[in-house]
Amino acid sequence: MDFASTPATMRRPLRVAIYARVSTTDQNPEGQLTALREFADRRGFEVFREYVDYITGDTTKRRRRAPEFESLMADAKQRHFDCVLVWKYDRFARSLATLVTALNEFHALGIDFISHTQNVDTTTPMGRLFFNVIGSFAEFERDIIVDRVKLGLANARAKGIVLGRPIRDPSAMERIAKMKEAGLSLRQIAKLEKLSASGVRKILLRAAAAHGEGINF
Numbered sequence: 001m002d003f004a005s006t007p008a009t010m011r012r013p014l015r016v017a018i019y020a021r022v023s024t025t026d027q028n029p030e031g032q033l034t035a036l037r038e039f040a041d042r043r044g045f046e047v048f049r050e051y052v053d054y055i056t057g058d059t060t061k062r063r064r065r066a067p068e069f070e071s072l073m074a075d076a077k078q079r080h081f082d083c084v085l086v087w088k089y090d091r092f093a094r095s096l097a098t099l100v101t102a103l104n105e106f107h108a109l110g111i112d113f114i115s116h117t118q119n120v121d122t123t124t125p126m127g128r129l130f131f132n133v134i135g136s137f138a139e140f141e142r143d144i145i146v147d148r149v150k151l152g153l154a155n156a157r158a159k160g161i162v163l164g165r166p167i168r169d170p171s172a173m174e175r176i177a178k179m180k181e182a183g184l185s186l187r188q189i190a191k192l193e194k195l196s197a198s199g200v201r202k203i204l205l206r207a208a209a210a211h212g213e214g215i216n217f
Helices: 030-043 067-077 096-109 128-158 172-181 186-193 197-210
Strands: 015-023 046-055 083-086 112-115
Touching: 015 030, 015 067, 030 046, 030 083, 046 067, 067 096, 096 112, 172 186, 172 197, 186 197
Parallel strands: 015 046, 015 083, 083 112
Antiparallel strands: none
């Protein structure tokens, strides 16, 4: 039985995680927290925990960790709460990529998201559309990245660029191929060359491809 169809008398309060973030130039989160506490109280939510990050406004330190954000995401994976309540997007995530990633994770975990001042509330039927829109943008971004990677690889191959890690010992390919022809196993060759068996296999496959031949292991 899902939450929406459960009789009100049988429902437990929705557990919410309140998240607030302030910079070192604005070090009092109480404005955000008071409003979010009042909102949670009006809706009959049970506050699981408040997470507050203090992030520097110094542009040279923008990659500073947000430990409370990380704690919130870890607790989300443990399903310690049902919903995340924030003041607005930019008080929750410091970049669009972080926002999209977090929201996709919440959606996958069945955790709702409310942005108090922006009228986004996925606990409502209309608000659930928000997750679908975010998911569409994330999929679009992934497709663009994949297409760019494929195009880059194709251009590199067309220019004769050898992809992958550089070969540390150019003579190893011929040496290993001869040992294989002599009947040595992958493990025996690996021991002699101080490589892993999978590494030997890759070198043999590369040698076969270079000569247009097949190979049996």
